[in-house]
Amino acid sequence: MNPQSATTYAGSTLRVLSCNILAGASISRYHEYVTRSWGTLLPGKYKLSNLDKLAHTIADFDVIGLQEADAGSIRSGFLNQTRYLAEASGLPYWSHQPNRKLSNVAHTANGLLSRTAPTHVLDYPLPGRVRGRGVLLATYGHGQEALTVAVAHLSLGTQSRARQLGFIAELLQDRPNAILMGDFNCPPDSRELRGLFAHTALAPPDDPQATFPSWRPQRAIDHILVTSQITVERMWTLPAAFSDHLPLAAEIHVPVAAWKVAA
Numbered sequence: 001m002n003p004q005s006a007t008t009y010a011g012s013t014l015r016v017l018s019c020n021i022l023a024g025a026s027i028s029r030y031h032e033y034v035t036r037s038w039g040t041l042l043p044g045k046y047k048l049s050n051l052d053k054l055a056h057t058i059a060d061f062d063v064i065g066l067q068e069a070d071a072g073s074i075r076s077g078f079l080n081q082t083r084y085l086a087e088a089s090g091l092p093y094w095s096h097q098p099n100r101k102l103s104n105v106a107h108t109a110n111g112l113l114s115r116t117a118p119t120h121v122l123d124y125p126l127p128g129r130v131r132g133r134g135v136l137l138a139t140y141g142h143g144q145e146a147l148t149v150a151v152a153h154l155s156l157g158t159q160s161r162a163r164q165l166g167f168i169a170e171l172l173q174d175r176p177n178a179i180l181m182g183d184f185n186c187p188p189d190s191r192e193l194r195g196l197f198a199h200t201a202l203a204p205p206d207d208p209q210a211t212f213p214s215w216r217p218q219r220a221i222d223h224i225l226v227t228s229q230i231t232v233e234r235m236w237t238l239p240a241a242f243s244d245h246l247p248l249a250a251e252i253h254v255p256v257a258a259w260k261v262a263a
């Protein structure tokens with residue numbers, strides 16, 4: 001979809017994508033975490049090829065949340081991967097949240113790309129036993145009808161995830177039109193996500209999609225969650241062309257008032 005075709009929507013339908021991009025690296029078997037470990041630390045032309053494939057894919061979406069993008073370090077050839085994807089896909093607006101930095105070797109970030117300019121973008125560090133996780137929060141429009149989009153990559157540990165989701169719940173509890181997406185490292189029926197649902201208007205997905213590992217998806221750990229005023233018309237995964245997670249896509253229906261202030 002090109003920018004002009006977005007105007008053919010009913011005025012309240014958005015195509016949303018969440019994708020853990022593994023800093024451009026590709027993994028197709030568990031043993032490659034070891035045999036291709038060099039790929040997580042060194043740049044390579046195949047990473048640019050993966051990013052170009054992803055850029056072609058995300059050009060069809062309106063809002064994209066990235067996890068494990070590199071903010072510019074040795075492993076990416078000092079390329080800001082969020083910016084590269086925005087420019088290569090033709091999406092005009094991008095923001096990123098650099099998080100964990102390992103000297104000059106790796107600099108992990110969350111990223112947000114969109115067809116519409118956000119009114120505000122804020123980033124927050126998340127609590128946890130190990131520092132280096134965050135949530136990127138973008139607002140489209142003003143006031144109670146504004147649309148909020150949050151992108152997060154949560155910890156592997158259950159207790160840390162619970163604290164992180166508690167923090168995110170405080171950010172989103174008074175926002176009626178909200179989308180929370182990312183790599184949560186836990187299924188939708190986990191105790192920590194049930195806590196999020198209890199304290200916000202966010203709801204578990206009706207049809208959870210297995211996204212990990214990308215070559216044989218068995219676990220639904222990547223999510224696009226929406227509040228009750230937003231309707232998910234369909235949710236699906238994209239074929240594995242990169243990373244160790246399948247990209248998760250959704251077509252959502254946003255209340256007209258929220259779409260008007262976002263447009």
